[in-house]
Amino acid sequence: MTAALTDQRRAALHRRVRFIVFFTIAWNIVEAAVALTAGAIASSAALIGFGLDSVIEVASAAVIAWQFTRRDPERWERPAVRIIGAAFFALAAYVTVDAILALSGIREPDHSPLGIGIAVASLVVMPGLAWLEFRTGRELGSRSVQADATQLLLCIYLSGTVLIGLLLNALFGWVWADSVAALVVAVLAIREGVEAWRGDLESPFEVLEDLSREDETD
Template structure:
């Protein structure tokens, strides 16, 4: 029994370390997205940009996802019931994100709103486009170590945030340079089915290679 305890101890220690790293990543996600939301919504209101405001709301949903994962990672053991609830809540947040992006994109196209150029928005989108893929990759590494589908789902949502950053950046730059106000809502509509699919996969708890 003592020998088994010695063998299992390093594994438990390793899992604890991965859980701590996962929590740090989620704390960073929360902090980043709260700042990002404040800057994006503020800049969006000043410029009259629905895309920027929508991006800020996306950041708030990301914060919700991060809070869910912090709750999930509070358990040192692999709790299947906690994992399932966390995974489905992440799925719901993705569905909400898809619905919001779709609504705002259509609203922008129908209204023909022409926002002013936003240098702050362009800089924010550019920085987010760099940070989000790195954050998503780090989350997937931890998810593989602790076999957490919920964390994988959250990393996918972080990937989506990077995609939306690219869309936002393209839309803001095209609007600033050429006055093509319609560019980002059209691109956002293209992203909607991708976001919805990821939400469905998170809800269903589909297995992925990173989890094994």
């Protein structure tokens, strides 16, 4: 697909990538600050993991931003993807330890309306952004851009999981739900890290892409 791209189209896609990653960085700085603050106040392993994921997303987007300011972005594909994969593994390790400490009774999470709010906001913003970035990366043939979009997809899964855990704790007093949500986040992070490290990136939006292709052929 990339061989058919004109220089003008490629330049336009590069500009779009830069816009996406700069927006991602700005959004996730705010998200990380809110989630980590709420997590610290509530002693929530899931929220702290959510905040750390936002920090990693900033780092991941920064890697892509750096790559696409190079004269030859394609040259830096492999190291960029490896860095993103390593970030997933680091997140999984931290969240697992924190969740185990919570399950052992060392920490007991409190209710967090602020955490619920930031999780809902993430569910509103991230899906469209991740879909746009993945389609852009696929058109460019860039695995690093697709890996970064997969990082955003993890944020969507994570937001939903964290939201469920926080709601169960708030509504029913199930304090263990927070730790279970955190462990689910860790498992997702390991899976995505392995796929990024291997460069085995399948579209998380295949159904939408199939519908889009059908519309284009009609």
